[in-house]
Amino acid sequence: GQNIDQPTEMTATEGAIVQINCTYQTSGFNGLFWYQQHAGEAPTFLSYNVLDGLEEKGRFSSFLSRSKGYSYLLLKELQMKDSASYLCAVMDSNYQLIWGAGTKLIIKP
Amino acid sequence: EAGVAQSPRYKIIEKRQSVAFWCNPISGHATLYWYQQILGQGPKLLIQFQNNGVVDDSQLPKDRFSAERLKGVDSTLKIQPAKLEDSAVYLCASSPGSGDLNEQFFGPGTRLTVL
Numbered sequence: 001g002q003n004i005d006q007p008t009e010m011t012a013t014e015g016a017i018v019q020i021n022c023t024y025q026t027s028g029f030n031g032l033f034w035y036q037q038h039a040g041e042a043p044t045f046l047s048y049n050v051l052d053g054l055e056e057k058g059r060f061s062s063f064l065s066r067s068k069g070y071s072y073l074l075l076k077e078l079q080m081k082d083s084a085s086y087l088c089a090v091m092d093s094n095y096q097l098i099w100g101a102g103t104k105l106i107i108k109p
Numbered sequence: 110e111a112g113v114a115q116s117p118r119y120k121i122i123e124k125r126q127s128v129a130f131w132c133n134p135i136s137g138h139a140t141l142y143w144y145q146q147i148l149g150q151g152p153k154l155l156i157q158f159q160n161n162g163v164v165d166d167s168q169l170p171k172d173r174f175s176a177e178r179l180k181g182v183d184s185t186l187k188i189q190p191a192k193l194e195d196s197a198v199y200l201c202a203s204s205p206g207s208g209d210l211n212e213q214f215f216g217p218g219t220r221l222t223v224l
Contacts, residue, residue, distance in 0.1 A: 041218075042216060043200075044215070048212065087152075099153070101151045
């Protein structure tokens, strides 16, 4: 079966750095997405990786290793507004998005 | 550019009643998705349309759920009759339908509570 694993919840301090891991087992691979979802709101796109390596976009970076079925989202200089759920999703061989359950990130002052 | 529109934003019904949700995707987006998101879980794809044709409805409970996308633009999702376990947020998303990224853009969702 297809599976996406990510931690249920993480806590970090304002101004610090946090890394959210995602491992996947899917039938084929056509890219990995990270979405941010604030409570009661719709997911919004953060990043997309299809090749191995690091993609940097401001305070957020996303890393992919296809051979290990592994990705992480790195958030730097954490702000209170970064408190949200972070969803990892993989596009399989049928170009369907397989979603993880999300990691709830709690930022403390 | 206008985003994905959904209505209503909230709906409370009793079990065995019927309910319908409406979605208007981003103009020009060929692909439209309906997801169900239960609290604390990731979105679960119910149905995917490419223009007005169904691409994937393998996870749609067809005995009670139906969806259509007439003219390849707006879409409606219906539940008839509703069950308690249908309480969830129903998200509509759209994407251009081509290109490497094919990012999905989500609407604000409809929060359904079945009593």
